[in-house]
Amino acid sequence: MNLKNILTIVGISATTTLISVFGYTKIVQNRYASVQEPGKIPANYAGFFGNNNSPLANVDFTAAATSATPAVVHIKTKTKEKRIANTQKQVNPFGDMFGGGMFDDFFNGPKVIPEQRASGSGVIISEDGLIVTNNHVVDGADEINITLPNKKSYKGTVVGTDPSSDIAVVKIEAKGLPYLVYGNSDDAKLGQWVLAIGYPLNLDVTVTAGIVSAKSRSININTRQSATPVESFIQTDAAVNPGNSGGALINTNGELIGINSAIASPTGSYAGYSYAIPVNIVKKVVNDIVKFGTVQRAFVGISYPMEGISEEEKAKQGIKDVDGVYVMETPVGGAANAAGIKKGDVVTKINGVTVTTGPEMVEQVSRYKPGDKITITYTRDGKENTVSVVLKNKGGNTDVVKNESILDQLGADLQNVDKKIASANDIAGGVLVKKIKEGLLKATKMQDGFVITSVNDVEIKTVDDLKAALTSAKGNTVRLLGIYPGFQGTYAYPLSLAGE
Structure with missing residues (x-):
């Protein structure tokens, strides 16, 4: 084989190789259409690169932890024993032997919790001793003991509670106490560092x-303690255990955000x-409790699907892909109904x-509180609309809600049952409902x-027992x-x- 033939073979081989590599590259590109182009940055990364966005850059938790821990307290509660009526009567096995009711109290007497x-x-949120915690921490407690990080202890009294948001x-x-400064929970961002402070597991x-x-x-x-739950939690992966309830969620500036x-x-x-309950909700609840004794809760009067609207419902209603809250119903007398919002609308903005x-x-x-005027933006038939809405309370008006005791809400004249009536009816005591008026009992x-x-x-046995049991x-x-x-x-x- 001469040199000319050898060079011809080498040339053909090289050409074949180049064509094969080029063809394979095209095939791969066509098969994997999502291959990223070098140098191209997606819109969601705008402003990210080149701004020193290392997750560990300049992060130091010591100053925030040192500032906040003196204002987070340990709450210990005690609930006294309760006597429970035994509604399921048991047969006294010694009745025939001894006669009478010698052992009836043993078998059918009240049980004790x-x-x-x-x-x-x-x-702690004020230097004069106001403390915010969860409603479920103090709910039903007969005694509340507050211990500060410096080991000083105080007796606590409940100013007010809001089961709907689980705030108390x-x-x-006390005077001159350290307290936490409110932050702004709206500013919390996904991926932002946060610290949880509390007393988990009795530590x-x-x-x-x-x-x-x-x-x-x-x-x-919150449906476990209220028929009108308010839930819009900040979710974190900071370790929280039983005992942390009511404690602080802070940012790296030491500000309370939940x-x-x-x-x-x-x-x-x-x-x-x-x-964690966002601090912007906490502030409103606390301010209402301190000022009015109870929360002035506003209702917009809209029913919406808890799990969002299904694709089938979207197709049925002719709704396009618009992010928002689908309106299932606007009850007559409610704020939204009065403003002209109706079933099928999609709420996209509040104020x-x-x-x-x-x-x-x-x-x-x-x-917001009842009587406040807000704007609601919604879409209907593909068109965006904005209306003014005057918020109402649960009663359908804008009046200030009074802090009635649970007995006042019953709406009845109550008194301890007369001893003669109790004896004649074989009961240890009770509460006589003399007259039923307007209220829950009706x-x-x-x-x-x-x-x-x-x-x-x-x-x-007494009216006080009734109040304690209902509370x-x-x-x-x-x-x-x-x-x-x-x-x-x-x-x-x-x-x-709940008055339903």
């Missing part, structure tokens, strides 16, 4: 770190996520603030003259049990504490 103790955390305000008699004051992992989260936990309230866990202990989910809308509305169909002997099986009752509905003097048998009435 032993004294209970619990603990949580709280945040407690007061101690001394403890600081944990994490990031904001989500905002405007609703986990339906009150730790719940954890997501299959075991009841920390398993990755915790939830100019974009809302894409129900919890985001609830969070924005929760910052909806139960209870009649005048009824004697309440237990609430959720907790024995009731500490869990859930929105309780069971009243009692008798009509002179008539046989016991009667039960379900009572909705």
Whole structure:
């Protein structure tokens, strides 16, 4: 083979190789159409590169932790033992042998729930001893003890509570206390460092770190204590355990941006996520409780799907892909109905603030009180509309809601049952409902003259017992049990504490 033939073969081989490489490259590019182009930056990274955005750049938690920990307190509560009426009578096995009711009290006497103790955390928000914590930390407690990080202890008294948002305000008699400065929870960003401070697992004051992992989260936990829950949690991965409830969530400037309230866990202990009430909601609730004794909660009067609107419903209603809150209903008499908003509309903004989910809308509305005028932006038939809405209270008006006791809400004349009536009807005591007026009891169909002997099986002997049982009752509905003097048998009435 001469040199010319060799060069020809080499040339053909090289050409074939180049064609093969070029062809393979084209095939790969066509197959993987999402291959990123070198040097091209997506819009979501605008302003990111070149701004020293290292996640660990200049992060130091010591100053924030040192400033905040003196203002986070340990709350210990005690609930006295309760006697529960035994509604399921048992046969006395010694009745035939000894006769009479010698052992009836042993087998059919009231049961006793032993004294209970619990603990949580709280945040001092004023130098004269106002403390914010969770409602579920102090709910039903007979005694509240507050211990500061310097080991000084005080007796705490409840100023007011709001089960809907799970917030309570407690007061101690002290002056010159350290307190936390409010931050702005609207400024919290995904990925931002945060610190959780509290007293988990009965330990001394403890600081944990994490990031904001989500905002405007609703986990339906407040439905356990309110028929009108307000949930728009800041979700973090800072370690939070039982005992952290009511403690502080702060940013790296040491500012309070949330009150730790719940954890997501299959075991009841920390398993990755915790939830804090945004401080912008906390401020409104605390201010109302201090000023009015109860929260002045505003309602916009919109029903919306808890899980968002399905694709099927979108197709049925002809709704395009618009982020917002789908309106299922606007009850007559409500604020939204009066403003002309109706079923099928999609709310996109509250006072100019974009809302894409129900919890985001609830969070924005929760910052206002009845009588406040806000703007609501919504879409209908592809067109954007903005209307002014005057918010209302639950009663459908703009009046200031008074802080009525639970007994006032019952709407009845009550008194301790006469000893003769109690003896004649074989009861240890009870509360006589003399006259039913306008209030919660009217909806139960209870009649005048009824004697309440237990609430959720907790024995009731006096009006004070009734007040304590209703105040500490869990859930929105309780069971009243009692008798009509002179008539046989016991009667039960379900009572909705939410007034439904």
